[in-house]
Amino acid sequence: MKLRLARTHHPVTTLGPGRRIGIWVQGCGIGCPGCVARDTWVAEPRHDVEVADVLAWCARHIGDAAGVTITGGEPSEQPAALAELVHGLHALNDDWDVLCYTGVEFDEFERRCPEALTGIDALITGPFRITEPTDLVWRGSANQRLIPCSERGEQRYRRWALAERDRPELQLQVGDERVWMIGIPGRGDLARLQRVLRDQGIELEGVSWRP
Template sequence: MKTRIYKILKHTKVEGPGKRYCIWFQGCSRHCEGCWAKATWDFNGGTLYDTKEIVNDILLQKGIEGVTFLGGEPFEQPESLEYIAKEVKKAGLSIICFTGNQIEEIEYKYKNILKYIDILIDGEYQENKKNYSRPWVGSSNQKYHFLTNRYNEEEIKKYKNKIEVNIEKNGMIFINGMGDFEKISEMLNMPQSH
């Protein structure tokens, strides 16, 4: 099985609790106004990875608390998402997943995947509800759903929104985390990459 991926970060501390392996799926049909991840929209973009190799790579990482799935839209590649989530959960790692869908739609179509997810963060980014006061999310309509006992609402309050700036081997800058990307890009005098 192949999975189309926009970006993988093997270690990040700004996309959920603890140190995490982070996967941005490629492809999103929603096209929300103000989306800062437009580069993830194209279903023919990104890079095709062997899905088993992604899992093997995750399991090789030392000291990670879990995996975070973002996009793009992870549920637009449901077979890959289910396979990776299942294998990661077997290894005792936690799973955070972002989706532009509402949880009711996911429950209806993808119950088989939901059972592996510890926190589902649902709802598309809405520019007119921009709000960075809660961890990892950018607009006030987005909701955290604690689907297992691993995390809870009280516990995640200790996390603040932060960004990381990664300088790639090819000299490109990749910014991740949550914050006002427009302002950050202006400050760094660079085009937005997230």
């Protein structure tokens, strides 16, 4: 089974509790105005990888990850691959929790991905709405809900459902001529980031939050 994958990263500390594995799927047809991940919208076969290969990479981080965060892109557009991935993650390490972002509401996610949902511990649901800023932790807009979906999800996520962020929540990963931003930027964070980099002589081109 192939997954259309944008990228993976470890450790991720800004999308869920603790040090985590991050998996970004490729492809999103929702198109929220103001989305900061426009680079993950287009779904093309060149992004296809075997789910087994993603799981093998995740297995390298057993012992140094509290859980796995799946985001994108829109995970619910790949229901079969998502189901294989989340159940494979629990088979690798039954102590991991799986947190999944989706731009659709819970009922629609359940309709699209019933099999995957049985392996997901918590969902963050709903489209990003640029007109509804929020300080809720791990969320980009106030309409988005954090929903525990399992007993482990209840234990680990219930207390975060209404919690606010108490510190900046952006990680930067610097690669060859690319800077990946990991996390949910607060209002004004992106302009601030561009200013700070410009002051150091670094000009960002082709940023993922502008058409």
